Amino acid sequence: MTIKINKEKxxxxxxxxxxxxxxxxxxxxxxxxxxxxxxxxxxKEAITSCPTEAISK
Ligand code: SF4
Structure with a gap:
């Protein structure tokens, strides 16, 4: 598992x-x-809170 931020999003x-x-x-x-x-x-809370779905794991 790697938590990632999509910088474009x-x-x-x-x-x-x-x-x-x-x-x-x-x-x-x-x-x-x-x-x-x-x-x-x-x-997980942060992932679901992100308005642009920029976080994945
Ligand atoms: S919650 Fe906001 S600051 Fe965090 S990854 Fe999403 S858009 Fe970016």
Whole structure:
């Protein structure tokens, strides 16, 4: 399993990092980045919360 962000789809809303800061972070490019491959409950929550379905695993 690899958690990935599709940079084309990510609109930089920051939702994933607020829902699950252990796994996602926003960087200077205004895109979300995966900082840890932890598959914890909030990982799934972030995936389902993303408005553009940019996160996959
Ligand atoms: S929730 Fe989706 S669109 Fe918003 S920053 Fe995260 S990956 Fe990007």
């Amino acid at each position: 990510c609109i930089g809303c920051g939702l994933c990092s607020s829902v699950c800061e252990e796994v996602f972070e926003m960087k200077d490019d205004m895109k979300a980045h995966v900082k840890s491959q932890k598959n914890i409950p909030c990982t």
